[in-house]
Amino acid sequence: MIEIKVAIFEDNKQLRESLKELINTAENMVCIGSFPDAGKLVRNIEFAKPDVVLMDINMPGISGIEAVHIIKEKFPAVQILMQTVFEDNDKIFAAICAGASGYMLKKTTPQKMLKAVEETYQGGAPMSPSVAGKVLQMFRSQSNITKHEFIQLSVREKEILSLLVKGKSYKMIAVECFISTDTVSTHVRHIYEKLHVHSKSEAVAKAIKQKLV
Amino acid sequence: MNNAYRNISLLAIFLLCLNLGYPQNSGIDSLKKLLQIQRQDTNKVNLLSEISFVSLGHLPDSSIVYAQQAMHLAEKLQYEPGVLNAALSLADAYTTTGNYPMAIDFGFKALALAKKTNLQLNTIWASARLAQCYYYLDDYTTSLQYDRNIFTIVENSFPDSIAFICTDLSRVFDGMMQQDSALLYAKKSYEQIKAWHYEGWYTVIYPVLGNAFAGKGWYDSALIYYRTGIPVAVKNNVTTDIIDSYNGIAKVYKAKANPDSAIWYANKVFAEKTAISYPIGLLKAANLLAEMYELKKDPDSTLKYLRKAISIKDSLFNRGKTVAIQNFIYKEQEKQQAVAASKLKLQNQFWLLFVLAGVTAAVAVGWIILKNKRQKQLQDMRNSIADDLHDDIGSTLSSISIMSELAKNKSPEVLSLLNSIGESALTIQENMSDIVWAVNPKNDRFENILQRMNQFALEMLDAGNTVLDFSAADLAASKLTMVQRKNLYLFFKEGINNTAKYAEAKNVWINISKKKQHIKMSIRDNGKGFDTSQQYNGNGMKSLKKRAEDLNAVLEIFSSINEGTEVRLSFKIT
Numbered sequence: 001m002i003e004i005k006v007a008i009f010e011d012n013k014q015l016r017e018s019l020k021e022l023i024n025t026a027e028n029m030v031c032i033g034s035f036p037d038a039g040k041l042v043r044n045i046e047f048a049k050p051d052v053v054l055m056d057i058n059m060p061g062i063s064g065i066e067a068v069h070i071i072k073e074k075f076p077a078v079q080i081l082m083q084t085v086f087e088d089n090d091k092i093f094a095a096i097c098a099g100a101s102g103y104m105l106k107k108t109t110p111q112k113m114l115k116a117v118e119e120t121y122q123g124g125a126p127m128s129p130s131v132a133g134k135v136l137q138m139f140r141s142q143s144n145i146t147k148h149e150f151i152q153l154s155v156r157e158k159e160i161l162s163l164l165v166k167g168k169s170y171k172m173i174a175v176e177c178f179i180s181t182d183t184v185s186t187h188v189r190h191i192y193e194k195l196h197v198h199s200k201s202e203a204v205a206k207a208i209k210q211k212l213v
Numbered sequence: 214m215n216n217a218y219r220n221i222s223l224l225a226i227f228l229l230c231l232n233l234g235y236p237q238n239s240g241i242d243s244l245k246k247l248l249q250i251q252r253q254d255t256n257k258v259n260l261l262s263e264i265s266f267v268s269l270g271h272l273p274d275s276s277i278v279y280a281q282q283a284m285h286l287a288e289k290l291q292y293e294p295g296v297l298n299a300a301l302s303l304a305d306a307y308t309t310t311g312n313y314p315m316a317i318d319f320g321f322k323a324l325a326l327a328k329k330t331n332l333q334l335n336t337i338w339a340s341a342r343l344a345q346c347y348y349y350l351d352d353y354t355t356s357l358q359y360d361r362n363i364f365t366i367v368e369n370s371f372p373d374s375i376a377f378i379c380t381d382l383s384r385v386f387d388g389m390m391q392q393d394s395a396l397l398y399a400k401k402s403y404e405q406i407k408a409w410h411y412e413g414w415y416t417v418i419y420p421v422l423g424n425a426f427a428g429k430g431w432y433d434s435a436l437i438y439y440r441t442g443i444p445v446a447v448k449n450n451v452t453t454d455i456i457d458s459y460n461g462i463a464k465v466y467k468a469k470a471n472p473d474s475a476i477w478y479a480n481k482v483f484a485e486k487t488a489i490s491y492p493i494g495l496l497k498a499a500n501l502l503a504e505m506y507e508l509k510k511d512p513d514s515t516l517k518y519l520r521k522a523i524s525i526k527d528s529l530f531n532r533g534k535t536v537a538i539q540n541f542i543y544k545e546q547e548k549q550q551a552v553a554a555s556k557l558k559l560q561n562q563f564w565l566l567f568v569l570a571g572v573t574a575a576v577a578v579g580w581i582i583l584k585n586k587r588q589k590q591l592q593d594m595r596n597s598i599a600d601d602l603h604d605d606i607g608s609t610l611s612s613i614s615i616m617s618e619l620a621k622n623k624s625p626e627v628l629s630l631l632n633s634i635g636e637s638a639l640t641i642q643e644n645m646s647d648i649v650w651a652v653n654p655k656n657d658r659f660e661n662i663l664q665r666m667n668q669f670a671l672e673m674l675d676a677g678n679t680v681l682d683f684s685a686a687d688l689a690a691s692k693l694t695m696v697q698r699k700n701l702y703l704f705f706k707e708g709i710n711n712t713a714k715y716a717e718a719k720n721v722w723i724n725i726s727k728k729k730q731h732i733k734m735s736i737r738d739n740g741k742g743f744d745t746s747q748q749y750n751g752n753g754m755k756s757l758k759k760r761a762e763d764l765n766a767v768l769e770i771f772s773s774i775n776e777g778t779e780v781r782l783s784f785k786i787t
Contacts, residue, residue: 012608018615025619058604085607085642086600087650106611107642110618169671 004121007050008034009067010083011059015106019054019113026114038067045075052121055100057084057091065091065098072099081120101192124170124185160187258287258295265302273309273452273490280306285547297326297335304342308349309453311492316346333370337363337378344381349493353389360385376405380421387421392428399425416446420457423465432465439465452487456494459485463501472505479505496525603649606641613638647706651699659688662698663725666705673713674721679738685725691732691786697764701734701784704760708736708780711753716740716778730785737779742772 006023008031010016016034023031033048037059045053053071057064068080082095082103092103101123104116156177163173170188174181244264251257261283269276280302287295300323307316320343327335340359347356363378379402386395399422405411406418419442427435439458446454459481466475482488482498489495499522506514617635621628650656650665663685674681693701712721718740725734754770757780761768766784 010608012605012612014612015608015615018612018619021619022615025622056608058600085604085646087646088653105646106607107639107646109639110615113615 002028004029004052004117005032005048005050006030006052006054006117007032007045007048008054009036009038009059009064010034010054010056011036012056022110022113023117026117029114029117038062038064038070041067041070042074045071045078050078052117053078053080054117055080055082055095057082057086057095065095068095068098068100079120079123081116096192101189119185122185123189124182154190157187157191160184161191164188253286253290255287255290255292255295258283258290258292258299261286262295262298262302265299265306269302269305269309272487273306276306277303277310293326294330297323297330300326301335301338301342304339304346308342308345310490311349313346313350317343320346333366337366337371341378341381344385348381348385348388351388353385356385357382357389373405373409376402376409376411376415376418379405380418383421383425387424387428390428392425396425396429413445414449416442416449416451416454417457418442419445420454420461423458423461427461427465427468430468432469435465436462452485452491453494456482456485456488456491456498460494460497460501463498467501467505472508476502476505476509492525492528496522499525603645606645610638610642610645614642647699647702651695651702654695656698657692659691659693662693662702663688665702666723666725669706670709670721670723673709677713677717679713679718680720682720682722684723686727688725688727688732691727693786697784697786700760700763701732704757704764704782705734705736707753707756707760711757712736712738712740712778715743715753718777730787731783732786734782735779737777739777742774742776742778744772744774 006029008016008019008023010019013036016036020031020034023029032050033044035044039061041062055064055067059067062070064082064084068082071078071080080100082092082100083106084091084103085106086092087105095103101120102116104113108116159177160173163176170181170184173179173184177184244260244267248257248260248264251260261279265276265279265283268279280299284296284299284303287293287299300319304316304319304323307313307319320339323342324336324339327339340363344356344359344363347353347359360378360381364375364382367375367378379398383395383398383402386392386398399418403418403422406415412418419438423435423439423442425435426432426438439462443455443458446458459478463475463478463482466472466478479498479502482494499518503515503518503522506512506518614635617631617638621631624631656662656665667683670681670683709721712718716738718738720739722737723735724737725732727733757770758768761782761784764782764784766782769781769783770778771781772778
């Protein structure tokens, strides 16, 4: 049985403890560490070696988005699922650009939370329409920013992205494009990856920082 | 290195020496230059007097102007020594230009001031001017009186300077035809002049000597003195002495019955460029020429020079007027200068005010900017606090919902209670989330609302495997107010909630469009429907109605059993 190793970063004590318990009750997951902030982040991750990280955006000290940057630099294999009350698209987008695999609102039901962790582990996290829209915009305005690192979305990826913008679920997209939901997930993952790489390029990182952070 | 320093210091010293030289004719220019930068103080008065004195010899009219300025300024500053000096200069200058009444006027002024100062030199100078004026006015007696006064003082106090008063005495005696005394004093004067080597610049001694000798009939000696004196006078640019010399020589030749030479020398007077400033000299020459031409039986020339003599006399008379006009013009200029000065002052004040206003404006602007900055800071702080609160509440609520979920497994018998707890927590979170969303100005645009509605509908209906068809026209341009936003969204939520709860529909069609200034929304399903007449006022309907009222909207509900339901909303946006 695969046991997904989950690390939790959350400053609210109640939520942190209840999440830990929730994760531990799930059969295929285990919580290998829970931390109130991103201090000693690298050491903690080194020590815990998680597969998935639940990261709160609003934390004292190093912000959640900063933490994502750091983790992705040192531990690129770790998948990060952002947690937040805020539906602020800018923050979410910034998190994704920083390297998060997806995000989850705290108001989601516990069952959905567990599902989200699973999906993240499997590499396909859902993307809300507004975030998808922002991603498209990002790639559209590329020509203005980059010169050399010209990372383009494939035709398929663009298609899926535009469907996502319309608010279609993975299921619906799969039906419309005559592909399986897994394929959709894969495409979305690729989009994320391209976004990460894309956003890593200096000029773009700057542009993002100016607009979002 | 040392050589360079030595050379430079030598050069410096050399230049310094040049500057220390006694002001010559070019010195007037340097004095004038100095004048330009001088402030309105006693130094300026003295400077003006100096220029007046220096230009007296060849530019008597300028001399007058400067002396007048000196006087004016000195009076303004109540600087008596300056007034005295100016008076003396004016007396001098007016004497030279032939305006004796004015000269005497200033002479008396100077004398009065001189007596106040108890400085003998001042008395001497003032008296000397007066003596000269009376001499020129042919009032030799009065002139002699003053001269004698001077002689007494000088003999006692300044015996080394006896030469000057002796010259004057000689002159006046000559005028009185007392040739012996004239010669006596002339010689006495000349003795001392030579002893002190003043002959280089005390040019007046020569024509005086010449006149004295000529008076005694010793024409040759007279001519020698005249001739010696001319180059000296020329060198020193003393018009009066040059002309006096020429006149003297002409007179001698007249006496020697040599009319041509007399005429020649008399003409030289007229040839003198600066003669115009010494009308008495011109007059003498003109009279002599008239005489000579008469002797030569040349009536035209005689007439010519007689006429000249008359015109000179006239001009002498007019000169006084001209000077008076000059005086007037000068005073006018002064007035204008004062006006300009006050204008400048006003301008400066205006500029000061302007600068002050500018500074005040800058300060005000800066203050406003600072205030705005602070306000923004305050707002940011508020936002930050609100965010923290939101996060805190949201997180805790989430934990409640999680814990209630976990509790369900542990205590299945209280399932329903735990469900309630969990639902409550979720509801609060939802509502809070909605409020935060509605209040955020970033969500002003319609597309944000559509997105949110779409997402909500998806989530709601996905559970029941209902297929959603969400279509909205391009309403990007439309904007809703915060209140409208909230109400529309809540209406929508209510509608979808109802559909999800009761309709049991396979499909749901949501359509939002805009017609003229109205937004139209339609929620249609193909569920089991209900009897509109009966349940119209049920709970679900109640909240729909309320939201519609808040929007000032028209609400229509159509439903028939097993054929589905449609809810239509139409409201106006500005």
